[in-house]
Amino acid sequence: xxxxxxxxxxxxxxxxxxxxxxxxxxxxxxxxxxxxxxxxxxxxxxxxxxxxxxxxxxxxxxxxxxxxxxxxxxxxxxxxxxxxxxxxxxxxxxxxxxxxxxxxxxxxxxxxxxxxxxxxxxxxxxxxxxxxxxxxxxxxxxxxxxxxxxxxxxxxxxxxxxxxxxxxxxxxxxxxxxxxxxxxxxxxxxxxxxxxxxxxxxxxxxxxxxxxxxxxxxxxxxxxxxxxxxxxxxxxxxxxxxxxxxxxxxxxxxxxxxxxxxxxxxxxxxxxxxxxxxxxxxxxxxxxxxxxxxxxxxxxxxxxxxxxxxxxxxxxxxxxxxxxxxxxxxxxxxxxxxxxxxxxxxxxxxxxxxxxxxxxxxxxxxxxxxxxxxxxxxxxxxxxxxxxxxxxxxxxxxxxxxxxxxxxxxxxxx
Amino acid sequence: xxxxxxxxxxxxxxxxxxxxxxxxxxxxxxxxxxxxxxxxxxxxxxxxxxxxxxxxxxxxxxxxxxxxxxxxxxxxxxxxxxxxxxxxxxxxxxxxxxxxxxxxxxxxxxxxxxxxxxxxxxxxxxxxxxxxxxxxxxxxxxxxxxxxxxxxxxxxxxxxxxxxxxxxxxxxxxxxxxxxxxxxxxxxxxxxxxxxxxxxxxxxxxxxxxxxxxxxxxxxxxxxxxxxxxxxxxxxxxxxxxxxxxxxxxxxxxxxxxxxxxxxxxxxxxxxxxxxxxxxxxxxxxxxxxxxxxxxxxxxxxxxxxxxxxxxxxxxxxxxxxxxxxxxxxxxxxxxxxxxxxxxxxxxxxxxxxxxxxxxxxxxxxxxxxxxxxxxxxxxxxxxxxxxxxxxxxxxxxxxxxxxxxxxxxxxxx
Numbered sequence: 001x002x003x004x005x006x007x008x009x010x011x012x013x014x015x016x017x018x019x020x021x022x023x024x025x026x027x028x029x030x031x032x033x034x035x036x037x038x039x040x041x042x043x044x045x046x047x048x049x050x051x052x053x054x055x056x057x058x059x060x061x062x063x064x065x066x067x068x069x070x071x072x073x074x075x076x077x078x079x080x081x082x083x084x085x086x087x088x089x090x091x092x093x094x095x096x097x098x099x100x101x102x103x104x105x106x107x108x109x110x111x112x113x114x115x116x117x118x119x120x121x122x123x124x125x126x127x128x129x130x131x132x133x134x135x136x137x138x139x140x141x142x143x144x145x146x147x148x149x150x151x152x153x154x155x156x157x158x159x160x161x162x163x164x165x166x167x168x169x170x171x172x173x174x175x176x177x178x179x180x181x182x183x184x185x186x187x188x189x190x191x192x193x194x195x196x197x198x199x200x201x202x203x204x205x206x207x208x209x210x211x212x213x214x215x216x217x218x219x220x221x222x223x224x225x226x227x228x229x230x231x232x233x234x235x236x237x238x239x240x241x242x243x244x245x246x247x248x249x250x251x252x253x254x255x256x257x258x259x260x261x262x263x264x265x266x267x268x269x270x271x272x273x274x275x276x277x278x279x280x281x282x283x284x285x286x287x288x289x290x291x292x293x294x295x296x297x298x299x300x301x302x303x304x305x306x307x308x309x310x311x312x313x314x315x316x317x318x319x320x321x322x323x324x325x326x327x328x329x330x331x332x333x334x335x336x337x338x339x340x341x342x343x344x345x346x347x348x349x350x351x352x353x354x355x356x357x358x359x360x361x362x363x364x365x366x367x368x369x370x371x372x373x374x375x376x377x378x379x380x381x382x383x384x385x386x387x388x389x390x391x392x393x394x395x396x397x398x399x400x401x402x403x404x405x406x407x408x409x410x411x412x413x414x
Numbered sequence: 415x416x417x418x419x420x421x422x423x424x425x426x427x428x429x430x431x432x433x434x435x436x437x438x439x440x441x442x443x444x445x446x447x448x449x450x451x452x453x454x455x456x457x458x459x460x461x462x463x464x465x466x467x468x469x470x471x472x473x474x475x476x477x478x479x480x481x482x483x484x485x486x487x488x489x490x491x492x493x494x495x496x497x498x499x500x501x502x503x504x505x506x507x508x509x510x511x512x513x514x515x516x517x518x519x520x521x522x523x524x525x526x527x528x529x530x531x532x533x534x535x536x537x538x539x540x541x542x543x544x545x546x547x548x549x550x551x552x553x554x555x556x557x558x559x560x561x562x563x564x565x566x567x568x569x570x571x572x573x574x575x576x577x578x579x580x581x582x583x584x585x586x587x588x589x590x591x592x593x594x595x596x597x598x599x600x601x602x603x604x605x606x607x608x609x610x611x612x613x614x615x616x617x618x619x620x621x622x623x624x625x626x627x628x629x630x631x632x633x634x635x636x637x638x639x640x641x642x643x644x645x646x647x648x649x650x651x652x653x654x655x656x657x658x659x660x661x662x663x664x665x666x667x668x669x670x671x672x673x674x675x676x677x678x679x680x681x682x683x684x685x686x687x688x689x690x691x692x693x694x695x696x697x698x699x700x701x702x703x704x705x706x707x708x709x710x711x712x713x714x715x716x717x718x719x720x721x722x723x724x725x726x727x728x729x730x731x732x733x734x735x736x737x738x739x740x741x742x743x744x745x746x747x748x749x750x751x752x753x754x755x756x757x758x759x760x761x762x763x764x765x766x767x768x769x770x771x772x773x774x775x776x777x778x779x780x781x782x783x784x785x786x787x788x789x790x791x792x793x794x795x796x797x798x799x800x801x802x803x804x805x806x807x808x809x810x811x812x813x814x815x816x817x818x819x820x821x822x823x824x825x826x827x828x
Contacts (some may be wrong), residue, residue: 007557010623010625011606011625011627012453012637013440013449013450013451013452013453014444015437015438015440015444016437018432018437023429023430023432024429026427026428026429027429030428030429035427036427037427037456037457037459037462038427038454038455038456038462038466039426039427039454039455040452040454040455041452041453041454042451042452043452044625045451048451048452048473051469051473052452055469059462059465068627070605070606071605071606071609072605072606072626073613073614074616074625074626087509097753102803106801106803107801108604111606111607111609111610112610113606113609113610113613114606115783119482131804131805131808134605149756156804156805156807156808201438211428211429211430211748211819212430213429213430214430273507277698277719279698279701280424281705282698282702282705283698283701283702283705283706283710283714284693284698284700284702284704284705284717284719285698285702286698287697287698287719288696288697288698288702289700290697290698291696291698291719291721292697292699292806292807292810293634294772294773294774294806295774296697296721297721297722300697300721301721301722301725302717302718302719302721302722302725303698303718303719304717304719304729305691305701305705305714305716305717305718305719306716307705307709307710307711307714307715308716309713311715311716311759314758314759315716315718315758315759339560344728344729345725345728345729346743358708359708360708360709367444377781392706392708393706396706
C-alpha cells in the first residue's frame with residue numbers, strides 16, 4: 001500500500017523550517033510495510049491544498065495531512081479536505097464542550113474562534129487530542145481500502161495520536177504482514193566510520209532492511225525484518241543483529257532505542273549510585289538531559305553552573321592559583337570541578353564540563369571547540385580532552401553527549 | 415511571482431533524509447522577491463513526477479526540479495518534464511563530447527549510459543555543470559513569464575549552478591519587487607487569544623501577509639510586505655506593524671525575531687546587571703537557554719541545580735523547617751531558593767524554579783504541572799505560581815519560558 005503525506009503551513013515554506021513530522025510518519029508507515037511515495041508541503045492556501053488532496057487521494061490509498069487544524073482563518077485543512085472529497089462539515093457540540101472543558105481546566109474561557117476546531121467532515125471518525133485543542137479526523141473513502149487522515153501539526157500532539165489511534169486502525173486495514181525492528185544506538189563513532197564497519201554485513205541482506213540515522217555524537221541503527229510471520233521476522237533479526245552488534249562492541253549503548261540519558265540513569269539506579277554535575281560551557285544542557293527522564297531524582301543529586309572563574313572558585317572550591325596558571329579551560333580545572341561537585345553534593349560520581357563553545361573565546365592553547373570533561377568517582381578522577389568541530393550548539397551538544405558516554409562506559413565497565 | 419520546488423528521488427522519502435536543497439532555494443528565491451508556494455517530493459517514478467510537473471507548471475510561474483538527472487534508469491526527471499510539457503528530447507553531441515572529456519580528465523572512460531545525460535528538452539537552454547556530469551536545463555514556456563528549471567541534486571553542484579546561471583536569468587524575468595518582513599515574538603498569551611486580539615487588524619490587509627507560528631509559551635508573528643519598491647514595502651509594514659504591537663502591548667518581547675533568552679541577555683547587559691539561577695524541576699533547561707547565547711558569560715553568573723531537599727538546604731541555605739512545613743514545591747521555598755542563589759553568587763537577580771514536572775510526584779496541594787518561579791532582585795523577591803498542562807517536557811519548557819518572561823518584564827519595567 002502507498003501513502004502520501006501533505007504538510008500544511010506557510011511557515012514550512014520558509015528557508016529555515018523543515019517538515020519533521022513527515023520523517024516521523026515515514027518511519028511509522030515503513031514499519032507497517034507502507035511506502036511513502038510522495039510528500040507535499042502547501043502553504044495556508046485553500047485552493048492549492050484542495051488540489052493537492054484531490055491529486056493524492058486519487059492515486060494513493062493512504063493520505064495523511066499534518067497541520068492547519070488550528071482555530072484561525074489561516075487553518076485551512078478541514079475546509080480544503082472537505083472540498084476535495086466533496087463532503088460537508090458539521091459542528092459537533094460535544095467537541096465544543098470538550099474544548100471548553102480543556103480551557104476551563106486551565107482556568108480560562110474558550111475563545112469564540114476555537115469553535116472552528118469542532119467542525120468534523122461528514123463520515124469522519126474523530127481522533128481525540130490529549131495534548132491540544134485540535135482533534136484529528138480519520139476518513140475512509142471509496143474505493144476501499146482508502147483513508148484520508150487529518151492530524152495536528154505540533155509533533156507532541158501528532159505523535160501520540162498517530163501511535164495510539166492511527167496505527168491500530170491502519171493495521172486493521174493492511175494485509176497481514178509482520179515487521180520486527182531492532183533498534184541499536186551507538187556513541188563515540190562517526191556515521192561514516194560506523195557505516196564502513198557494518199556495511200559488509202548489512203549489504204548482504206535485503207531483509208531485514210538496515211537504516212542509519214545520525215545526530216551529533218549519536219547514531220541510531222534500525223534493522224527492519226518484514227515477513228509473513230513473527231517467527232520468521234525475529235529469526236532474520238536474530239541472524240543479522242548480533243553480527244552488527246559484535247562489530248560495534250561497546251560503542252553500542254542501547255539495544256532498545258533508549259536515549260543515552262536513560263541508559264546512564266538505569267546504570268546509576270542499578271548500582272545505587274548518585275550523580276552530580278559541574279557545568280561551564282554546556283551551562284545546564286547536561287543536567288537538562290539527565291533530568292528529562294522521569295524519576296531521575298532517584299539518582300541525580302544536583303549540580304553547579306559555574307560560568308566564570310569566581311563561581312568555579314567559590315562554589316566548587318577550585319583553587320584560584322590553578323585558574324590563574326592553567327585558565328578555566330584546562331585539565332586541572334576540569335578535575336578540580338568534578339572533585340569539588342562530588343565533595344559538595346556527596347554524590348557517588350560527578351561529571352564536569354569546561355570548554356570553549358565559541359564562536360569567540362578561543363586561544364592558541366584551547367581553540368574553539370576544545371572541551372575538557374572530568375569524571376570523579378569514589379576511587380579516582382579522570383579528565384577527557386576533546387576538540388569538537390561545529391557551531392556553538394553543536395559543540396555544546398557533543399560535550400554533553402560525550403560526558404554521558406564516558407560515565408556510561410565507567411559504570412558498565414566497573 | 416510564485417515558485418514551486420519539486421525534489422526528485424526515492425531516497426528523499428525515507429525516514430532519515432530531508433530535502434535541504436529546497437531550503438537553500440527558498441532563501442535565494444525570497445531574496446529575489448519570489449515566494450515559494452508549494453514543495454513536493456516525488457520518488458523515482460515517471461508518472462507521478464509528470465503529474466506533479468503538470469500541476470505545478472499549470473499554476474506557478476517558476477518551477478524548479480532538483481535531482482533525477484543522473485545516468486541510470488532511476489533518473490526520470492528529463493523524461494517526466496518532457497512528457498508534462500509535451501516536448502521532445504534531442505541528443506546533443508557536444509554534451510556527449512563534454513561528458514567524455516570530463517571522464518577522460520579523471521582517466522576513465524565514459525560509460526554508455528552517461529549518454530542519457532546529454533538529452534536536452536526541446537527549447538531548453540543548457541546550464542553547464544562545473545562539478546558533475548549532469549547539465550541543468552532552463553526552459554521558458556508559454557504564457558510568459560514562465561520557466562521550468564532542471565537542476566542536479568547534489569548541493570555542491572546545484573548551488574553554484576543556481577547562483578551563477580539561474581539567479582541572473584530570473585532577475586531579467588522578474589518584475590521589480592521587494593519583500594520586507596517584520597518579525598514579532600510574544601510570550602504570556604495563547605495562540606488563540608493572540609489571534610482573536612489581532613485578527614481584526616491583520617485581516618484588513620492582504621499586503622503585508624500575516625503568519626502566526628506558535629510554540630509552547632512562545633508565539634511568532636511575521637508581517638511580510640511585497641511591493642515594487644523598498645519604500646512602499648516598508649511603508650506598509652510601518653502602517654500595520656504598530657497597530658498589532660499596540661494591541662499586544664508588553665506581551666511582545668522581540669521586534670526582530672530574537673529569542674527570549676537573547677532579549678533578556680541584552681536587557682541585563684544594558685543595565686550592567688547579572689543573573690543566577692536555582693533550578694529544581696527544569697534541571698538546567700533555563701540555564702541552558704541563557705547560555706546558548708554567545709557572550710552570555712557577560713551577565714550569567716552561574717547557578718544551582720538542586721534536585722532534592724538536601725541540596726536545596728546545603729547549597730542554597732533553604733531552611734529545613736521551611737521544606738518540612740511547606741514541601742519543596744511551594745511559594746516560601748521558591749523564594750528562599752532565589753534569595754539563596756542571589757546571595758551565594760552575588761548576582762543582581764536570581765531566578766528559581768521548583769515544581770512538579772510529572773508524570774509522577776503530584777500532590778493535592780501541588781498537582782502535576784504546578785510550578786513556582788521566584789525572582790529575587792536588589793530590593794525584593796516575588797514568587798509566581800503557574801499550573802501548566804502537558805507532559806513532562808512541555809511543563810519544563812513552559813516553566814523556563816515563563817521564568818525568562820518574568821525577568822524580562824521586571825527588567826523592562828524597572
